[in-house]
Amino acid sequence: MIKYLVTRKKLEELIEAEKPGWLKRAADRTEQFRASGSFDEASSIWSEVKPVYMRLQGQGKCAFCEREMESVKFGKAEQDVEHFRPKGRLTAWKVPKKLKNAGIPFAAISAGTKGYHLLPYHPFNYSVACKPCNSALKKDQFPIAGTYDLSADDPANLVQERAYLIYPIGPLDTDPETLIEFRGTSPKPVTKAGHDRNRALVTIEFFKLDDPDRANLYRDRALIILGLFPLLQETTRGTAIQKAKAQATVNDFLTPRLRHLNCARSFRRLFDSEPDEAKKIYDAAINLLITKS
Numbered sequence: 001m002i003k004y005l006v007t008r009k010k011l012e013e014l015i016e017a018e019k020p021g022w023l024k025r026a027a028d029r030t031e032q033f034r035a036s037g038s039f040d041e042a043s044s045i046w047s048e049v050k051p052v053y054m055r056l057q058g059q060g061k062c063a064f065c066e067r068e069m070e071s072v073k074f075g076k077a078e079q080d081v082e083h084f085r086p087k088g089r090l091t092a093w094k095v096p097k098k099l100k101n102a103g104i105p106f107a108a109i110s111a112g113t114k115g116y117h118l119l120p121y122h123p124f125n126y127s128v129a130c131k132p133c134n135s136a137l138k139k140d141q142f143p144i145a146g147t148y149d150l151s152a153d154d155p156a157n158l159v160q161e162r163a164y165l166i167y168p169i170g171p172l173d174t175d176p177e178t179l180i181e182f183r184g185t186s187p188k189p190v191t192k193a194g195h196d197r198n199r200a201l202v203t204i205e206f207f208k209l210d211d212p213d214r215a216n217l218y219r220d221r222a223l224i225i226l227g228l229f230p231l232l233q234e235t236t237r238g239t240a241i242q243k244a245k246a247q248a249t250v251n252d253f254l255t256p257r258l259r260h261l262n263c264a265r266s267f268r269r270l271f272d273s274e275p276d277e278a279k280k281i282y283d284a285a286i287n288l289l290i291t292k293s
């Protein structure tokens with residue numbers, strides 16, 4: 001995961017430019033939910049602003065697994081507008097044994113719990129995600145460490161929930177790259193202890209970011225490493241001008257549009273600090289593609 005920085009004001013401008021009048025219609029719907037006390041509507045309008053989030057996220061990278069999908073013109077069908085906090089109902093995540101054994105605490109959810117009925121149309125409750133991350137894995141689940149506040153109408157006021165999943169759009173949440181980094185093709189927590197470490201462990205487990213059942217993620221990250229390694233080697237060779245030119249090429253390669261950018265940036269840092277380790281990971285990436293593809 002990486003962060004996609006945008007202010008609330010700028011995001012609303014982008015939404016208004018994409019679909020004039022949408023924000024007002026969305027606000028009217030939220031007021032209906034407030035009056036009735038629950039999320040209930042015959043048809044939704046959030047898909048109308050899907051292109052805004054696709055463009056923000058590098059033209060259509062999944063917010064959670066960083067897979068690249070088709071761009072706005074042809075890609076809408078393969079991407080979901082993902083509600084970070086579930087809108088209709090909340091279901092409990094089946095916590096894997098290894099997280100239970102690690103003593104990570106989870107707030108309980110009773111059966112029949114409704115969702116965040118005032119957030120279905122909040123601009124900072126959306127991202128675009130691939131169908132495996134949103135429909136197969138996230139569904140109506142939202143594990144937290146603190147106390148649920150299902151009547152909130154602004155995600156900015158929900159810090160006390162101590163959410164485990166990371167929201168990547170805008171300034172509200174921590175930069176995902178300060179929580180999760182990569183060693184080769186595998187994601188790891190950045191911090192050694194505490195809630196930040198738990199957030200990383202839960203997010204990695206929740207979206208199966210380090211799981212053989214999503215082997216395509218390893219292969220795709222390996223391809224990025226294969227492309228990046230020779231460029232990084234060039235930054236160590238020749239004159240100062242040649243090195244600077246090579247660094248500029250690396251910077252261009254690591255554009256926010258690049259899939260698996262967190263993995264790529266982690267690999268660059270490793271190359272700079274431990275070049276011999278980076279070479280081993282490059283060799284492992286080749287091996288992974290040869291033996292498992």
Ligand SMILES: [Zn+2]
Pocket residue numbers: 062063064065066067129130131132133134
């Ligand atoms: Zn995904």
